[in-house]
Amino acid sequence: xxxxxxxxxxxxxxxxxxxxxxxxxxxxxxxxxxxxxxxxxxxxxxxxxxxxxxxxxxxxxxxxxxxxxxxxxxxxxxxxxxxxxxxxxxxxxxxxxxxxxxxxxxxxxxxxxxxxxxxxxxxxxxxxxxxxxxxxxxxxxxxxxxxxxxxxxxxxxxxxx
Amino acid sequence: xxxxxxxxxxxxxxxxxxxxxxxxxxxxxxxxxxxxxxxxxxxxxxxxxxxxxxxxxxxxxxxxxxxxxxxxxxxxxxxxxxxxxxxxxxxxxxxxxxxxxxxxxxxxxxxxxxxxxxxxxxxxxxxxxxxxxxxxxxxxxxxxxxxxxxxxxxxxxxxxxxxxxxxxxxxxxxxxxxxxxxxxxxxxxxxxxxxxxxxxxxxxxxxxxxxxxxxxxxxxxxxxxxxxxxxxxxxxxxxxxxxxxxxxxxxxxxxxxxxxxxxxxxxxxxxxxxxxxxxxxxxxxxxxxxxxxxxxxxxxxxxxxxxxxxxxxxxxxxxxxxxxxxxxxxxxxxxxxxxxxxxxxxxxxxxxxxxxxxxxxxxxxxxxxxxxxxxxxxxxxxxxxxxxxxxxxxxxxxxxxxxxxxxxxxxxxxxxxxxxxxxxxxxxxxxxxxxxxxxxxxxxxxxxxxxxxxxxxxxxxxxx
Numbered sequence: 001x002x003x004x005x006x007x008x009x010x011x012x013x014x015x016x017x018x019x020x021x022x023x024x025x026x027x028x029x030x031x032x033x034x035x036x037x038x039x040x041x042x043x044x045x046x047x048x049x050x051x052x053x054x055x056x057x058x059x060x061x062x063x064x065x066x067x068x069x070x071x072x073x074x075x076x077x078x079x080x081x082x083x084x085x086x087x088x089x090x091x092x093x094x095x096x097x098x099x100x101x102x103x104x105x106x107x108x109x110x111x112x113x114x115x116x117x118x119x120x121x122x123x124x125x126x127x128x129x130x131x132x133x134x135x136x137x138x139x140x141x142x143x144x145x146x147x148x149x150x151x152x153x154x155x156x157x158x159x160x161x
Numbered sequence: 162x163x164x165x166x167x168x169x170x171x172x173x174x175x176x177x178x179x180x181x182x183x184x185x186x187x188x189x190x191x192x193x194x195x196x197x198x199x200x201x202x203x204x205x206x207x208x209x210x211x212x213x214x215x216x217x218x219x220x221x222x223x224x225x226x227x228x229x230x231x232x233x234x235x236x237x238x239x240x241x242x243x244x245x246x247x248x249x250x251x252x253x254x255x256x257x258x259x260x261x262x263x264x265x266x267x268x269x270x271x272x273x274x275x276x277x278x279x280x281x282x283x284x285x286x287x288x289x290x291x292x293x294x295x296x297x298x299x300x301x302x303x304x305x306x307x308x309x310x311x312x313x314x315x316x317x318x319x320x321x322x323x324x325x326x327x328x329x330x331x332x333x334x335x336x337x338x339x340x341x342x343x344x345x346x347x348x349x350x351x352x353x354x355x356x357x358x359x360x361x362x363x364x365x366x367x368x369x370x371x372x373x374x375x376x377x378x379x380x381x382x383x384x385x386x387x388x389x390x391x392x393x394x395x396x397x398x399x400x401x402x403x404x405x406x407x408x409x410x411x412x413x414x415x416x417x418x419x420x421x422x423x424x425x426x427x428x429x430x431x432x433x434x435x436x437x438x439x440x441x442x443x444x445x446x447x448x449x450x451x452x453x454x455x456x457x458x459x460x461x462x463x464x465x466x467x468x469x470x471x472x473x474x475x476x477x478x479x480x481x482x483x484x485x486x487x488x489x490x491x492x493x494x495x496x497x498x499x500x501x502x503x504x505x506x507x508x509x510x511x512x513x514x515x516x517x518x519x520x521x522x523x524x525x526x527x528x529x530x531x532x533x534x535x536x537x538x539x540x541x542x543x544x545x546x547x548x549x550x551x552x553x554x555x556x557x558x559x560x561x562x563x564x565x566x567x568x569x570x571x572x573x574x575x576x577x578x579x580x581x582x583x584x585x586x587x588x589x590x591x592x593x594x595x596x597x598x599x600x601x602x603x604x605x606x607x608x609x610x611x612x613x614x615x616x617x618x619x620x621x622x623x624x625x
Contacts, residue, residue, distance in 0.1 A: 003616050007260035011368055015267050018375060023526045027381050035274040042281055049340055056282050103314035104321075105287075108295035119314045159317075 060101040061109055066136045067129055068110040074138060076127065082106075082114045083125035083141065083150070088157035090131075098131060116159035117151055163337035164344060170226050171199030171348065177233030178202060182424070183417040189255060190359045193352035197402065200330070200345055200352075201428040202229055207306070207329040212483070216304040219336045226333070261362075264371030271378050272354060276347040278388040283341040286391050289327065292320025294390070297331030297342065306332075311489045319577075322484050322492040326432045327392060343390045350387040353398045354378065357593065360405070364600040365609035366616075376535060377596045382528040383589050392432050393586040400429040400436060401593045407443070408556045411450045419467075427471030434480045435578070439567040439590075440472050446559055497575050508573040514580050515569060519588055528585065529592065536595040539602045547603045557598035564591045 019028050047055070054061060067082065090098040100106075103114035114129075115122050127138045128150055141147050175198030176191070186194065206225040207217055215221055257265070284294045299308040306328055315321055331342035354374070361370030378384060386394035403426035410418035430436045444465060451464050484492050501507075519525055520533050540558070543550060550558065568587045572578045599605055 003618075004259045007258075007368055007612070007616065008263065011260045011263040011371065014368070014372055015263055015375065018372070018379070019267075022531065024379060024530055027527075027530065028379070031381070031384070032271055032274050035278060036270070039274060039277045039281075043277070052281065053283055056285060102291060102317045104291040104295060104310075104318050107310060107313040108290055108298060113313050115314050116317070119316055121314070 057109070059097075060099060060105070063098075063100065063131060063136065064106050064109040064112075067106070067138070068112060070136050070138050071112060076138065078111065079113065080126045081121075081124050082112060082138070083122065083128045083147075084114055084116055084159070085128070085130065086117055086154050086157040087160040089154055091160075092157060094132075100129075100131075117154050117157075118159060122151065123147065163339070167203075167226075167333070167337055168196070168348065170230050171196050171203055173199070174202045174226070174230040174233050175199030177230065177237055178424070179421070180237055181233065182421045184421055187359075190356060193356040193359075194402075196348060196352040197356070197398065198424075200348055201399065201425070202233070203333055203345075204326045204329045204428075204431070207300075207332045208325040208479075208483075211306045211325070212478070212487070217300055217306070217332060218304055222333060222336055258367060261367045261371060264358075264367075264375060267375065268354060268358070268371075268378060271384070272351055275350055275384070275388040279343045279347045279390075280339070280341075282388075284343060284390045286389050288320050288323075289390050291318040292323055293325075293327040294331060294342070296321060297328045297335060300328065300332050301335045307487060307489065315490065319492060321490070322488070324392060324432055324434065324479055325483065326395065327390065331390070346387065346390050346394070349395055349398055357596070361596070361600055364597075365605060366612045368612060369605060369609050370600065373596045373599055376530070376532050377592055380528075380530050380532050380589075380592050382585070383592050386586070386589065391586075393589050396429050396432040396436060397590045397593065399425050399432060400439070400590055403429055404443075404560050404594065405597070407447070408553065408560075411446070411556060412553070414454070423468055423471045426468075427475045430472040431475035431479055434476050435571050435575075437469075437472050437476050438571055438574075439563055440469060442563040442567050443560070444468070446556070497577050499574055499576055502574070508569060511572045511580070511584075512565075512569045515565065515572075515584060515588070518580065519585055528588075532592060532595060536599060539599055539604065542604055543602050551601050551603060551606075553601040554598055554603070557594050557601060560594045561591050561598065564588075564594070 018024060054065075070076075071078065071080065071082075084100045084103075087099050090096050090100075101109070103116065103119070106112055106114040115125050123144070125141055125147060127140055130137045130139060141150065172192065172195050175195035178198050179191070179195055184194075185191075203226055206229060207222055210217060210221055210225055284290060295310050296306055296308065299310045300306045303309060306325065311321065330345040334342040334344050357377070358370065358374050361373055364370065365373070383394065383397070403422045403424075406418045406422035406425060409415070410422060426436070426440055430440065447464060447468055448461050451461055456464065480494065519528065525533065543554070564587070568584050571587070572580065572584055578584060
């Protein structure tokens with residue numbers, strides 16, 4: 001009996017030593033303990049699936065959903081091809097942290113099809129997605145000439161993942 | 162309810178398969194091993210349906226799972242009717258001692274947190290969202306894995322060509338009512354943790370076994386992938402199971418272990434096709450073992466074919482057949498191969514980078530905690546003090562060397578196999594191998610014997 005208790009004490013001390021040693025301690029507090037606190041919060045007040053997605057995916061998801069809303073409100077066909085401004089343009093010209101996700105992610109989040117300025121098939125783009133001060137506008141691309149001017153204007157910026 | 166039925170389905174199909182291999186373990190090993198085999202079988206079902214162009218409806222998917230479960234258990238039904246009380250035998254020998262409880266509690270805490278995040282939060286890794294997760298989401302809506310996702314702009318990603326393992330399991334769990342899927346990853350994590358604990362407890366004293374398992378579980382990189390759906394954790398688990406069985410086969414020559422090793426390694430290749438390269442590097446160990454048994458040269462070729470067949474089949478079906486003949490867009494793997502293979506400078510630089518950047522660095526500690534340092538320390542101590550390694554220790558060390566060597570080689574073969582992504586995640590495979598080397602380290606084994614002898618000198622209080 002005594003030995004079992006002694007071994008139990010050894011187990012507890014070993015666990016404490018391992019979890020308090022060096023980087024283990026930082027990791028344990030930053031990850032499992034923080035996750036536990038999140039669990040306590042989340043299990044007490046269940047958020048909706050959409051809220052969980054918004055919280056988890058952050059700004060890129062919010063922009064994608066705003067684009068989706070704009071498409072629905074503007075009665076734009078769901079199979080429209082949306083041309084994104086390059087992320088390099090947001091970073092280098094507008095000096096914002098805005099980062100549009102790649103077209104595959106836009107499709108996963110919203111079911112809408114997007115294109116980069118250097119994507120194959122960019123000539124078929126129907127709308128240009130402009131984001132300024134958090135507001136999304138969809139500008140129709142009505143002619144090849146207009147599309148060429150848009151592409152030329154963004155040519156020096158890279159789309160960047 | 163869905164999870165209960167799926168869990169039962171995984172367990173019984175896995176159990177049926179293990180019984181076909183004639184594997185028999187005690188209950189606490191059999192249950193997690195059967196669960197892991199069952200999840201592997203489930204991951205094949207939607208993919209097989211897709212290969213025969215059967216639409217993916219809940220009826221067809223769950224029908225296929227049920228059918229697989231029944232077919233794999235036909236012999237067991239017969240045996241159960243002949244001897245209905247054989248299940249009782251499995252229940253014998255479950256024993257938890259008081260000093261195991263602290264380890265069980267801390268592991269349960271880590272497991273619970275991971276399970277909750279898998280259940281509650283959506284998948285987040287870019288590699289999943291821009292490929293398998295999106296394909297699975299649209300497969301549920303459009304009833305096929307070859308769906309409208311492939312009509313969108315995919316020039317920035319190659320994740321759509323990755324294994325159907327993840328897509329299949331996501332499809333099953335989304336259809337079962339889990340909108341984010343992922344719960345299968347928790348089943349793999351829980352089963353693997355339970356299984357390792359049982360195997361470690363068999364090898365060394367539970368206090369040491371619990372400590373080794375804790376060291377493995379708190380490996381930051383590994384833990385992160387228990388709650389973030391991707392391929393590498395599952396690949397690590399199934400490759401480890403295959404190796405455990407293979408090393409068991411080296412020890413006692415039971416063909417059941419060989420067949421189960423080929424199955425689990427086949428699944429590991431199905432999950433990540435480049436695993437095949439590692440398996441080829443494991444061949445010399447099998448050849449040496451067979452040569453010691455007096456197998457002829459022709460016999461060695463035969464054993465090679467048997468060993469690699471499931472893996473080559475998985476590789477061919479997922480990479481060559483499915484990617485090139487089913488998907489509407491194609492991926493030329495050969496175009497990704499390094500054209501300057503004979504220049505060995507980059508290869509050695511890659512090995513150096515693996516060691517200096519991913520292991521012996523502050524970044525390495527953030528990835529692996531202190532596991533690799535403990536491993537290196539114990540290896541050095543064993544070499545200095547004992548001056549030789551045990552047979553099992555040598556086998557695990559060989560496996561570790563193969564993975565290190567193989568990852569460097571893969572980085573040299575495929576420049577896309579980057580150091581800080583693919584190689585870093587691939588390195589996860591050595592973590593459980595290191596733990597199993599440690600539990601076969603003679604110093605640890607001696608310490609274990611010493612604790613057992615000291616404990617058994619009088620103590621007999623056992624919490625059942």
